[in-house]
Amino acid sequence: MFLSRRGDSLSNPFEKEIIVRLKQGVVAGVVASVFLSCLLSASAFAQTAGTSVAVLNLRKVFASSEAGKKAQSEMEKKVQELQSKFKKDEDALVALQDEIEKKSSVWSDETKQEKGIEFQKMRRDLRVKQEDAQMELKKLEEQQLGPIRKDLEQVIEKLAKEKGYSIILPAEVVMYSSDAVDITDEVTKAFNAAAKK
Template sequence: MQAVKKWITLTVFAVFFAAGSGFCADVAKIGVVEFQRLFENSDAGKEIKAQITQQGKKMETELKGKGAEIEELKKRLEREALVMSKEMREEKEREFRIKVNDIKTLQKKYEVELQGIQKKLMAGLQSETLKIIDEIGKSGGYLLIMDKRGVLYSPGTIDITDQVIKKYNAQYTKTKKQ
């Protein structure tokens, strides 16, 4: 009797397993995209990086110039401190502190401004690449395309980043020529 129950149970499992695998005949096509590599290797990403670097150097040069001014002011204050009256020295020290605070404020402003420029440019890049990924997903029959940062493991065969970069570079070149 127990042998019959075992055979019936095995038969039921076999039927469910066979029926279940029949429904899953299509293989789910999944892809991953590494946005960091896309940013570093695409033409638009390289251009964005160059713009941000150029803007950063421009801001840094201005800050260094103001820093040199402050350093000169500090040296002059130290040299002349002995011959100045107490009120005059306090006034000059106050002016010095104000200039130091001004440069710190300017530095923070530049950092925020640079981050804003980066966000704006990166948003445009991301928007365009998402359109391309959508296009690749539809034409390639993908069930799912994910950002590589959210994936703990994936074989290299499902990474479509290079495909996205090629397509984006072609589109970017065409758009730039117009």
């Protein structure tokens, strides 16, 4: 009737879905995909004569820019807050599962049924709370990334006009590029400077 902790994916599902994402740097990947559209929009400002291509490492800009560091810090702080919020519920659920596994053989059918219902309700309630937390985290991502995307787009467009770039590509989609066309440090510097104004 009850699955083992290994098979039930009960070992801190919230941590699996949220914390591990951060540790693997997926937040930076999400930011990269969000920025993709604003990078490609730089081509609209291209000069008609000739083609000048530049490459930009979005993950590096996010990781090294002041705005990116601040956004990542806010996200990590929120994740820790949510993790701590669910720890009590998760511990209670694991404790109940342990009790059921150890004592079910001596319980009456009525007690088994009551404990089973209690377990299912606790697990269902926890999952609902986790889904709400994921929505809250997604909303925070949008709040953090919205202004960053707008500011970065302006920096990229200005740089494209000043340097005459026909197109700026994210490094994530380029198989090979020379260091000479990498403008990551230049964009990061301009982005940080713009943020201080």
